Amino acid sequence: MALGNVTSSPKILVFSTEKISDPAIDMAGLLKLHYPPTVYTLPVPCSSAIKPRWILHALEQGFDGVFIAADGTDCPYGESCTEKTGAIVSMTQQMMKEKGMDPARLKMAAICSVCSEPFVRHVKSFTEYLSKPSN
Amino acid sequence: MARINPEFSDELKKYGAFDANACYNCGNCTAVCTLSDEDNSFPRKMVRYSVLGLEGEIQASLDPWLCYYCGECSTTCPREANPGELMMSLRRWLTAQYDWTGFSGLLYKSLGASVTGFLVLALAVIAFGFSMDFRMADLLHYGHYFEMGAIALVASVILLPNIIHMWYQTVRKPGTEAGLKTYFTCLRDLLVHMFTQKRALGCDDNQFRWFEHFILVLGYLSLLFTTVFLDWFSTQSMFIIVLGYFESAVIFVVTFDFVRRRIQKDHEISKHSHSSDWFFVVWLFLMGLFSFLVRLFIDLNVLQQNMWLFMLQLIVLVQWALLIVPFGKWTHFLYRSFAMYFQEIKLAAN
Amino acid sequence: MIMEETKKKILEYDALVVGGGIAGGESALNLANLGYQVLLVEKDLTIGGKMIMLSKVFPTLDCAACITTPKVSEIARHKNITILTGAEVKKINKLGEHRFEVDVLQKPRYVHVADCTGCQLCEDVCPVSVSDQYQYGMVGRKAAYIPFSIASPRAAAIDIENCTLCGACERACPTKCIDFTQTEEEYLVKARSVVVATGFNLFDPLKIPRYGYGRFKNIITSMQMERQLAPTRPFNTILRPGDGKLPDNIAYVLCTGSRDKSVGNPICSQVCCMYSIKQAQLLMGALPMADITIYYLHIRAFGKGFNEFYAQAQDMGVEFIKGKVGKISEKENGNLILRYEDIEAGVVKEAEHDMVVLSVGILPNQGIADVFENEKLELDPFNFVQQSDMLASPAKTSIDGVFVAGTASGPMDIPDSILSGGAASAETTSYLRRGTL
Amino acid sequence: MEIEKGKTAKYLKEKRPVPKEVTEQLKSFTKTKKAILNALKEVHKTIPELAMELNMPKEDVVYQLMSLVKYGQVAPDDIDDMDEYFYYKIKSNGKN
Amino acid sequence: MNKKIGVYICHCGGNISDYVDVEKVRQSVESEAGVLLSKTTLFACADSNQQEMVDDIKDQHLDGIVVASCSPKLHLLTFRAVAERAGLNKYNYVHANIREQGSWAHSDNKPGATEKAIKLVKSAIAKVRNAEALEPVKVESVKAVAVIGAGVAGMRAAIELAEAGSEVFLIEREFFVGGRVSQWDDLCITPETGKELVTRLYDEVMKHKHVTLFTGAELAEYSGSVGNFSLKVKVTPRHFKLQCDPGALKKAIEVCPVEVPDEFNFNITMRKAIYHNYPSEYPQLPAIDMKNCTRCGACEKVCDSIDLSQKEEIINLKVGSVLVATGFDPYEPKPGEFGYGEMDNVVTLPQFKRIVHYCVDKLTYKGKEIKNIAYIYCVGSRQVDGENKYCSRYCCTSNIHTAITVKKKYKNIHNFHFNRGIRTYGKAEVWYDESSRLGDIYLQSFEHDPPVVENRNGQTIVKIKDVLTADKELEVVADLVVLVTGMVPRKDNSIGSLLKIPRGRDKFFNEIHMKLRPVETVIDGVTIAGAGQGPKNIMESMNSALAAATKSFSLVASGALELEPTVAKVDTSACSWCGKCEEACPFSAIDRVGQNGNSIAHVNASVCKGCGMCLPVCPENALDLIGLSDVDMESMIDALIPNI
Known part of the structure; x- marks a missing residue:
């Protein structure tokens, strides 16, 4: 569906977490680590609270990719976060496959509260992946 | 490779030097000195050699004689290390070095x-x-x-x-x-x-x-x-x-x-x-x-x-x-x- | 009550905070949040101290205003805090534990602050133009003026020394808040504790004639550069005050008036290295083509994130030269020749720059000790307020019940000032509690 | 003693005469202001151009001109070809 | 549905407006559904603008506001307060972050940054349109604070908290209080020694009946949230009864067959398994180190006070706030780093301080007299290749002070300082001056060319290319090489990982904001103080301890707290109890309750922390977070969608 789109850069929705990964994304700005402005962030309390339907909604409505900036082991709500977020991702990817979407349009990585550089690296490489004509 | 001799500054003190050790090597003295130029930048280098006790370097240098002691380096020295007086003392010390009679x-x-x-x-x-x-x-x-x-x-x-x-x-x-x-x-x-x-x-x-x-x-x-x-x-x-x-x-x-x-x-x-x-x-x-x-x-x-x-x-x-x-x-x-x-x-x- | 004292307004507070900068503000706010009644006395027309005048702050590059203004407005609105601006503490007498008697003198502002809407119409019509102290003399201001747009209170004031009393402002004022009949107000404050947060003074580079400040117009102080970079800046961009040229080769002279016994200040000012590095980074953003050179002795990048910030400036292309500038001379075109010894090469050199910033140091703001009458507020060898128990209770002074916050006790950066303000309020709290139990 | 609101300056003037320096200073500022505004009437100019024309030290022109910018009477225009000096022009009526 | 929305777009004095065309943003959103007014402002957070917003809300009867400015981490609370002052429910205000995630992140792409800002503001408008008035969850706050770490910062904070009127539990992992400062002798700023300072603070702690000190105690478990934390503290026994006869103790130490390196002296000496660090140390009761004890029982035979049968205890505590002051570790040089571990006359600064402490008239180490001492600075700090990029702040001053002490205490000492640019900031500059005047020699290395320590014919030589002598190669014969090691975070980060305190790039605990909230962490109710937050000297640690005490106290002072209403909510009509949410909830906030004969889930609002983990697991989509419903999320996503 992105094929007919004329805009230059793929649109990515990032789910960040209020206490851990969102500060890292803020810091990326602070450090002027540039990344494409077509990356939009919506903070949630914890990455394991993201409902698959939100992800699907975003992808269906026009986002080229969704990136979950998960808490990883730093999650203030408990160790199980990573595992639970992982489950959400695989469940959603399953649903994406069923809908004929490339499951690689959903990505997840743990972004610690100071992982500004890894965040920028992730969204840049994700952008690159999504810009490939085959996608 | 030069070896440092911390005792040298004590020797220099006998020739009238004092406080040169206070130098923190900002280079102000050299910069304010109107006689100092790119070929002969002093007095800081001499202060440094004195602190380190590099006698050979001092003996080989003409810098102490090139200074005519206006005192500007000492009055503006941020550490009150008195480079001007050190140069004076080095002249005395050099005189003693040149003199074969001792x-x-x-x-x-x-x-x-x-x-x-x-x-x-x-x-x-x-x-x-x-x-x-x-x-x-x-x-x-x-x-x-x-x-x-x-x-x-x-x-x-x-x-x-x-x-x-x-x-x-x-x-x-x-x-x-x-x-x-x-x-x-x-x-x-x-x-x-x-x-x-x-x-x-x-x-x-x-x-x-x-x-x-x-x-x-x-x-x-x-x-x-x-x-x-x-x-x-x-x-x-x-x-x-x-x-x-x-x-x-x-x-x-x-x-x-x-x-x-x-x-x-x-x-x-x-x-x-x-x-x-x-x-x-x-x-x-x-x-x-x-x-x-x-x-x-x-x-x-x-x-x-x-x-x-x-x-x-x-x-x-x-x-x-x-x-x-x-x-x-x-x-x-x-x-x-x-x-x-x-x-x-x-x-x-x- | 004695007759002659009846003129004075009598006020009672749990704590008197002297100085409305960031440290005093932090103390006042903490105390007020715990329910104590606080009187904040500020000499200037606005609270926020020096910080509110700054551009951005290191090492996070937050804008100073973004941090100061909300704090300032929280202070201004707090129901437990009373602010007196344009007021000076004249006398403090300690009558006993938890009993301080303080004379405060408030100069007339000639404006009723509560009625002023900050519309600036008075400023528009005022015919007088004098040097603007809030822009460190780089531009003029009117005799009827609002200090600057984010001042608190954002209200007009009349500079009576320079006013021609033409009355134009009064006629223009829509709320009729200008009042030339105002007179000095004297207050007798009964306070149960005192926090001294009187801040610092900047070194005056006129004391180093060989740098040519004052004579050479394209040499400015770091505070003037700070103003040029701030959102409430005097020019529309960075300009040489000598001829209005956009500078493209700026030099910073560190340790101007710090670590220098020849000007009577042997200690390090703790912030100049970092603010200069910060300004250099900001200048590289504002003037992308400009070269910035910092002449330094030792870079004191010691705080959290500071060394990384220093490395970042190096990566951005700021040039760092180890060597104290010995003297500065001026060329015909207003450019400046800096003579220094390049320590790494051991050779005396001269370099030309089109603008020079003197990174001036921090000096004590000395008056406060004289205000204490019957007990002595001890000062340290550098004339900062002596911390009597520096290790265990850094906010304590030689007088029980008088606490010190921020740079009144020595040079420090903003995070340290804020922590010190927090410490002062903590000590004040326990002192006040000792009075009630 | 009732003093009418909005006319209090007169009252203070009686009690406290305005020092001579203050009025002198005002005169000199008004003169400089006029001269600068006059010089900018026709064409926009840079600070060195103004200094030359008004025979004033450049640093004084910077100070006075920037004050006029602040008071909204003058506005910066383009920069010269060398990217060194801005041109300044009269701000019409205080509205751009 | 809110229809009268005010939108405020901040210039941030150029921080935003230099890269984002704020006027364009304003124009693009002014006709959005529900937007009644839209304004740009130089500083949204300035007092005058706050007042303007209050007036707007009141005059125009706004029912929702959007502020587009910096990160909400800075000013969310500021604008919530504005809303409240104007009589608007604070949850009807939504923030758009167009600085950190807008102008700054995309300063290289102004049109892109502007476009993104428009989308972010529209998204915020979409959310505020659906926003409801919410009431914060009110909880009772336990008027007690747990202070973790009884070093000088922890003890000082405990004293302050007790004086302010809180119950304090001071929890120390070691058997003795005082932390690192007890290992220091002279402290440079005053004549007081580390021991004396620790003694003074300990006496003060003991005077307060509201402070309970646990030694040998570790935080084992933690649950709950601000105002109401439940802690489980594991207390290891000292294996000593309270009274102990000094003679018998001496004997017990003598007979103990176990010898281990004494960590108190940084392993330069040995101690027994029965030990105390120094005479008159606090608490004045020795302890048995059970990790090394062989339980031979020899000591029990000579000393009645020893009781090897004492058992570990678990103590449950309820506190409203936790103050973490766990301090630092000195950097441990890697084997071979400047000859450490390979040459027998290379020690660290902390070790050196202990050596100086034990040598009375003559400075000796391993039987040899020391005259020439080479100090190598920035070991473990400001690393060019390693990962510690930060400056450890205290070491220059501390080392110079030690060098002066050594010079004055012993005869004929020569000090050589191999540094990277001395950082005796502030008043400490006078120590640098004094040491220079005493004849100490300072040599500075280039960043990428550190000094070299080598063994030549049995002599230890330190070589350097000296910045101060125009790159000249210089060398010194040293009797002792002292590595001036910096501070690193505690090796044992169990507290940090238990409490989930985020760490900064330097791996020290991170505050929320260095200037706005310098002692708070993102974990509500957990404050930090002292060198655990980053290198600090004692005075600076004390300032942060006092500031953190004030902050922690303010959380428990009133006995009640308001918490975010962002908790999970069950759609009772959709729920048909399957138990998955109960399983997913890490806080046991979900119970099974009966409703009309059926079982459904119920959320206990005061226990729920609003993490949302229960949301995706519900097969019926019967769970939502308040303020983060499907409608909220999807309308926000829709507003972000490109080219609509």
């Missing part, structure tokens, strides 16, 4: 040795006078010959070898290869600097200091000439007599001002006086004054009755000629000029 070092480091030296010479002169029954004519006669002899002796036995030593340390040893022609062509600088101290004009403080110094040097050299070669004390020539009066007056008037400043300490350069500085200015003052008075007494025809004055004059003269000139601060006049000369040679050779 007397310089002894006199600089020990006030006792200096005083003893002065006393011994004074007693020797008195003994000599005694042996002559204080006959004025003989004394005048021998006094005159003493001057000539002393000049010849000091110049050939002490000063010349020391200058050669200095040359070896600062020119030859660091590897400067200069042809004879260079030595010849640069001679002009030697003479100019020796007689004019031109370089001091580059200092940032007032030029009056240079002027005073300049006329003092001229007065001193011409009085030397007048007494030794024109035989001032025995001449009948009105011209020479008046010239001598004038020259000796210049000396004691200017040195009086120098002494006054050292007492009042109103300028940075006169704040810190080493004993060798006192000896230098006071003896120069006494020489000028006594010479003046001796001639005056001759002219008034009262010297015969006042032999003590002549004896005093002779004592001061002997002390000056045998202690201050070969080993004391007087040598700076020579080394400075030669430093400029060697510096020109080094520049020309590179």
Whole structure:
């Protein structure tokens, strides 16, 4: 569906977490680590609270990719976060496959509260992946 | 690879240095110094070498002689490390290094040795006078010959070898290869600097200091000439007599001002006086004054009755000629000029 | 009550905070949040101290205003805090534990602050133009003026020294808040504790004539550069005050008036290295083509994130030269020649720059000690307020019940000032509690 | 003692005469202001151009001109070809 | 549905407006559904603008506001307060982050940044349109604070908290209090020694009946949230009864067969398994180190006070706030780093301080007299290749002070400081001056060319290319090489990982904002103080301890707290209890309750922390977070969708 789109850069929705990964994304700005402005962030309390339907909604409505900036082991709500977020991702990817979407349009990585550089690296490489004509 | 010697700064302290260790190497002193340039950036480098105790580097350097001590580096030093005074002390230390007899070092480091030296010479002169029954004519006669002899002796036995030593340390040893022609062509600088101290004009403080110094040097050299070669004390020539009066007056008037400043300490350069500085200015003052008075007494025809004055004059003269000139601060006049000369040679050779 | 004292307004507070900068503000706010009644006395027309004047702050590059203004407005609105601006503490007498008697003198502002809407109409009509102290003399301001747009209170004031009393402002004022009949107000404050947060003064570079500040117009102080970079800046961009040229080769001279016994200040000011590095980074953003050179002795990048910030400036291309600038001379075109020893090369050099910023140091703001009458507020050898128990209770002074916050006790950066303000309020709290138990 | 609101300056003037320097200063500012505004009437100018024309030290022009910018009477225009000096122009009526 | 929305777009004095065309943003959103007014402002957070917003809300009867400015981490609370002052429910205000995630992140792409800002503001408008008035969850706050770490910062904070009127539990992992400062002798700023300072603080702690000190105690478990934390503290026994006869103790130490390196002296000496760090140390009761004890029982035979049967205890505590002051570790040089571990005369600064402490008239180490000491700075700090990029702040001053002490205490000492640029900031500059004047020699290395320590013919040589002597190679024969090691975070990060305190790039605990909230962490109710937050000297640690105490106290002072209403909510009509949410909830906030004969899930609002973990697991989509419903999320996503 992105094929007919004329805009230059793929649109990515990032789910960040209020206490851990969102500060890292803020810091990326602070450090002027540039990344494409077509990356939009919506903070949630914890990455394991993201409902698959939100992800699907975003992808269906026009986002080229969704990136979950998960808490990883730093999650203030408990160790199980990573595992639970992982489950959400695989469940959603399953649903994406069923809908004929490339499951690689959903990505997840743990972004610690100071992982500004890894965040920028992730969204840049994700952008690159999504810009490939085959996608 | 140079090895650090922390004891060296203690040695330098005996030559009058103090607080140089406080230096935090900001380079302010070098930057404010108007005589410092890209080829010779000082005094910080010398401060640094002194702190580290790199004696070889200091001996090979002419920088201490290139400084004419305006005091700006010391007044503006953020650490009050007194680089100006350090440079002064290095000149004393270098004098001691150049001097093959070792007397310089002894006199600089020990006030006792200096005083003893002065006393011994004074007693020797008195003994000599005694042996002559204080006959004025003989004394005048021998006094005159003493001057000539002393000049010849000091110049050939002490000063010349020391200058050669200095040359070896600062020119030859660091590897400067200069042809004879260079030595010849640069001679002009030697003479100019020796007689004019031109370089001091580059200092940032007032030029009056240079002027005073300049006329003092001229007065001193011409009085030397007048007494030794024109035989001032025995001449009948009105011209020479008046010239001598004038020259000796210049000396004691200017040195009086120098002494006054050292007492009042109103300028940075006169704040810190080493004993060798006192000896230098006071003896120069006494020489000028006594010479003046001796001639005056001759002219008034009262010297015969006042032999003590002549004896005093002779004592001061002997002390000056045998202690201050070969080993004391007087040598700076020579080394400075030669430093400029060697510096020109080094520049020309590179 | 004695007759002559009846003129004075009598006020009672739990704590008197002297100085409305960031440290004093932090103390006042903490105390007020715990329910204590606080009187904040500020000499200037606005609270926020020096910080509110700054551009951005290191090492996070947050804008100073973004941090100061909300704090300032929280202070201004707090129901437990009373603010007196344009007021000075004249006398403090300690009558006993928890009993301080303080004389405060408030100069007339000639404006009723409560009625002023900050519309600036008075400013428009005022015919007078004098040097603007809030822009460190780089531009003028009117005699009827609002200090600057984010001042608190954002209200006009009349500079009576320079006013021609033409009355134009009064006629223009829509709320009729200008009132030339105002007179000095004297207050007698009964306070149970005192926090001294009187901040610092900047070194005056006129004391180093060989730098030529004042004579050479393109040499400015770091505070003037700070203003040029701030959102409430005097020019529309960075300009040389000598001729209005956009500078493209700017030099910073560190340790101007710090670590320098020859000007009587042997200590390090702790912030100059970092604020200069910060300004250099900001200048590289504002003037992308400009070269920035910082002449330093030692870079004191010691705090959290500071060394990384220093490395970042190096990566951005800021040039760092180790060597103290010895003297500065001016060329015909207004450019400046800096003479220094390049320590790494051991050689004296000269460099030309078209603008020079003197990174001036922090000096004590000395008056406060004289205000204490019957007990002595001890000062340290550098004339900052002496911390009597520096290790265990850094906010304590020689007088029980008087606490010190921020740079009044020595140079420090903003995070340290804020922590110190927090410490002062903590100590004040326990002191006040000792009074009630 | 009732003093009318909005006319209090007169009251203070009686009590406290305005120092001479203040009025002098005002005169000199008004003069400079006029001169600068006059010079900018026709064409926009840079600070060195203004300094030359008004025969004023450049630093004084910077100070006075920037004050006028602040008071909204003058506005910066383009920058010169060398990217060195801004041109300044009169701000019409205080509205751009 | 809110229809009267005010939108405020901040210039941030150029921080935003330099890259984002704020006027364009304003124009693009002014006709969005529900937007009644839209404004740009120089500083949204300035007092005058706040007042303007209050007036707007009141005059125009706004029912929702959007502020587009910096990160909400800075000013969310500021604008919530504005809303409240104007009588608007604070949850009807939504923030758009167009600085950190807008102008700054995309300063290289102004049109892109503007476009993104428009989308972010529209998204915020979409959310505020659906926003409801919410009431914060009110909880009772336990008027007690747990202070973790009884070093000087922890003890000082405990004293302050007790004086302010809180119950304090001071929890120390070691058997003795005082932390690192007890290992220092002279402290440079005052004549007081570390021991004396610790003693003073300990006495003060003991005076307060509201402070309970646990030694040998570790935080084992933690649950709950601000105002109401439950802690389980594991207390290891000392194996000593309270009274102990000094003679018998001496004997017990003598007979103990176990010898281990004494960590108190940084392993330069040995101690027994029965030990105390120094005479009159606090608490004045020795302890047995059970990790090394062989339980041979020899000590029990000579000393009645020893009781090897004492058991570990678990203590449950309820507190409203936790203050973490766990301090630092000195950097441990790697084997071979400047000869450490390979040459027998290379020690660290902390070790050196202990050596100086034990040598009375003559400075000796391993039997050899020390005259020439080479100090190598920045070991473990400002690493060019390693990962510690930060400056450890205290080491220059501390080392110079030690060098002065050594010079004054012993005869004929020569100090050589191999540094990277001395950082004696502030008043500490006078120590640098004094040491220079005493004849200490400072040598500075280039960043990429550190000094070299080598063994040549049995002599230890330190070589350097000296910045201060124009790159000249210099060398010193050293009798002892002291590595001036910096501070690193505690090796044992169990507290940090238990409490989930985020760490900064330097791996120290991170505050929320260095200037706005310098002692708070993102974990509500957990504050930090002292060198655990980053290198600090004692005075700076004390300042942060006092500031953190104030902050922690303010959380428990009133006995009640308001918490975010963002908790999970069950759609009772959709739920048909399957138990998955109960399983997913890490806080046991979900119970099974009966409703009309059926079982459904119920959320206990005061226990729920609003993490949302229960949301995706519900097969019926019966769970939502308040303020983060499907409608909220999807309308926000829709607003972000490109080219609509």
